[in-house]
Amino acid sequence: MIIIGAGLAGLATGCYGQMNGFHTHIFEHHTTAGGVAAYWKRNGYLIDGGIHFVMRSPPGTALDTLYHEMGVSQMKLAPLTSIGKVVDETTGRTIEVTQDLDQVAHDLKAISPEDAKVVDWLINGAKDMMGKNLFSMGFGVAKELMGRFGMLKMSWEMRGFLKYMMGKNNQSVTEFCQKFPVKDHWLATVLQGLFLPQVPIWFIKMYLALLAEGLLGLLEKGCQEFVELFTNRYSDLGGEITYRALVEEVIVENDQARGVRLADGTEHRADYVVSAADYYSTINQLLKGRYLNSKIQARFDNWPPLDPILQISFGVKRQFPDTPWIVLYHLQEPISIGSQAVKTLGMRICNYTPNFAPKGHTLIQPMLETEWEYWSKLREDRDQYQTEKQRIAEECLQRLERHYPGLTGQVEMTDVATPHTYWRYTRNHQGSYMGWNPTPKLLTQIIERTLPGLSHFYLAGQWVTPGGSVPASMMTGRNAIEIICQREKQEFTTSKA
Numbered sequence: 001m002i003i004i005g006a007g008l009a010g011l012a013t014g015c016y017g018q019m020n021g022f023h024t025h026i027f028e029h030h031t032t033a034g035g036v037a038a039y040w041k042r043n044g045y046l047i048d049g050g051i052h053f054v055m056r057s058p059p060g061t062a063l064d065t066l067y068h069e070m071g072v073s074q075m076k077l078a079p080l081t082s083i084g085k086v087v088d089e090t091t092g093r094t095i096e097v098t099q100d101l102d103q104v105a106h107d108l109k110a111i112s113p114e115d116a117k118v119v120d121w122l123i124n125g126a127k128d129m130m131g132k133n134l135f136s137m138g139f140g141v142a143k144e145l146m147g148r149f150g151m152l153k154m155s156w157e158m159r160g161f162l163k164y165m166m167g168k169n170n171q172s173v174t175e176f177c178q179k180f181p182v183k184d185h186w187l188a189t190v191l192q193g194l195f196l197p198q199v200p201i202w203f204i205k206m207y208l209a210l211l212a213e214g215l216l217g218l219l220e221k222g223c224q225e226f227v228e229l230f231t232n233r234y235s236d237l238g239g240e241i242t243y244r245a246l247v248e249e250v251i252v253e254n255d256q257a258r259g260v261r262l263a264d265g266t267e268h269r270a271d272y273v274v275s276a277a278d279y280y281s282t283i284n285q286l287l288k289g290r291y292l293n294s295k296i297q298a299r300f301d302n303w304p305p306l307d308p309i310l311q312i313s314f315g316v317k318r319q320f321p322d323t324p325w326i327v328l329y330h331l332q333e334p335i336s337i338g339s340q341a342v343k344t345l346g347m348r349i350c351n352y353t354p355n356f357a358p359k360g361h362t363l364i365q366p367m368l369e370t371e372w373e374y375w376s377k378l379r380e381d382r383d384q385y386q387t388e389k390q391r392i393a394e395e396c397l398q399r400l401e402r403h404y405p406g407l408t409g410q411v412e413m414t415d416v417a418t419p420h421t422y423w424r425y426t427r428n429h430q431g432s433y434m435g436w437n438p439t440p441k442l443l444t445q446i447i448e449r450t451l452p453g454l455s456h457f458y459l460a461g462q463w464v465t466p467g468g469s470v471p472a473s474m475m476t477g478r479n480a481i482e483i484i485c486q487r488e489k490q491e492f493t494t495s496k497a
């Protein structure tokens with residue numbers, strides 16, 4: 001079996017493939033595994049370009065099983081006790097969203113007493129979700145595995161959860177703030193910044209519930225430990241990876257996938273091909289559009305990818321002992337990037353573990369939402385691209401200097417990753433780091449893992465499970481092998497590390 005891509009989905013496909021008697025070979029275009037769960041070292045700092053937090057896995061849940069099967073259950077997690085602090089530069093107001101939901105409700109109401117009803121509705125909704133086993137519901141859904149009455153069966157199994165996803169709960173945070181309406185502008189901005197403004201309200205409630213229950217954890221050793229545990233598991237199971245191997249084409253004969261052709265011209269044959277790479281390029285380039293149908297085309301036309309980010313990493317000779325791991329600044333003056341006026345600067349402060357920086361130093365990572373087209377065009381002129389990266393890094397630093405006097409002089413290392421960087425290393429369409437935009441509509445879509453008319457070919461990865469994420473992407477790898485086993489009338493088996 002050939003697998004395209006050694007991201008989390010490709011590795012999961014490989015592990016489950018090995019468990020089920022296939023000889024799997026992953027072709028990965030980059031020099032390391034992990035895909036967007038990326039990390040690299042610079043001047044003594046471990047730069048983390050990916051996963052911020054993962055769900056903890058209570059024993060007996062589907063997630064717990066997945067982590068054990070993939071060998072990552074021993075990852076070290078620091079408790080995530082706060083989603084972060086929000087700072088309004090214009091008024092100086094701040095709020096921190098912690099595990100204590102009563103305190104959060106109190107603080108939100110203090111921002112805007114006239115919005116007390118909205119706040120109570122939101123926080124009580126989150127509390128209501130606590131204690132429910134959210135992991136088992138709707139987790140790992142593949143149409144091909146549903147059988148004749150699959151949708152009905154799934155709805156029945158998910159009935160406990162579906163009630164949380166109806167009506168007002170299924171509006172995006174932005175729509176909700178407009179329609180409810182949330183009267184205070186800053187409160188609306190705070191709510192929209194809890195995760196992403198386009199996600200549905202049910203997602204925010206679930207996020208708060210998981211936070212309050214202590215079911216979210218920060219990777220103490222970043223993506224590095226997670227990816228290393230995962231690749232070790234794959235090689236222990238006998239799997240093979242070839243790096244620096246860009247797949248340019250899936251070889252198809254008589255509508256059957258037969259192998260892949262790499263950029264170096266070599267051909268590799270297999271009984272099955274699974275693409276755990278970007279969906280857009282898999283369909284349009286690797287398969288040359290031959291199995292593109294109107295349904296898939298409609299997705300490309302109507303479903304936007306998640307906006308990419310510009311991630312700056314500063315290694316600083318400073319500590320941030322009393323600062324939450326994320327601070328979101330609502331800027332008094334926006335930062336201009338191309339035609340965009342970016343109003344929010346998110347900053348990740350890796351102060352929850354000593355593993356990202358030398359003793360007494362800290363890795364901090366300002367992040368800005370930006371546009372693919374701007375960076376992709378700019379990249380055509382290397383000098384301009386470098387100059388712009390530097391300009392924005394300097395501008396971010398000046399903004400942060402206001403909050404952390406002396407910071408500029410404490411910077412020892414600067415690294416800037418643009419949407420183009422994400423594309424260059426992972427090939428994700430338009431530099432998106434989590435696939436499709438996680439809107440209420442898209443989060444409930446189920447994308448086929450097979451293509452009509454093409455046999456022995458399967459899809460995995462964040463693009464076939466809208467919203468992406470670590471567990472969902474890994475689960476798509478499991479799904480791919482489950483579908484293959486089902487079609488081969490072979491029992492699907494698993495083992496734990």
Ligand SMILES: Cc1cc2nc3c(=O)[nH]c(=O)nc-3n(C[C@H](O)[C@H](O)[C@H](O)COP(=O)(O)OP(=O)(O)OC[C@H]3O[C@@H](n4cnc5c(N)ncnc54)[C@H](O)[C@@H]3O)c2cc1C
Pocket residue numbers: 004005006007008009010027028029030033034035036037049050051052053054245246247248276277278425426427428433434460461462463467468469470471473
């Ligand atoms: C900054 C950031 C923060 C995140 N935070 C979180 C978080 O807190 N929690 C969470 O759950 N998730 C988070 N995510 C998302 C999560 O990491 C991803 O959804 C998940 O890792 C996607 O895995 P994947 O294998 O589907 O895709 P990818 O990681 O994109 O893997 C695809 C792989 O295929 C390879 N490839 C592509 N094309 C080819 C080709 N033609 N030939 C050979 N190889 C190819 C790529 O190089 C890549 O290695 C975050 C992501 C980022 C970037």
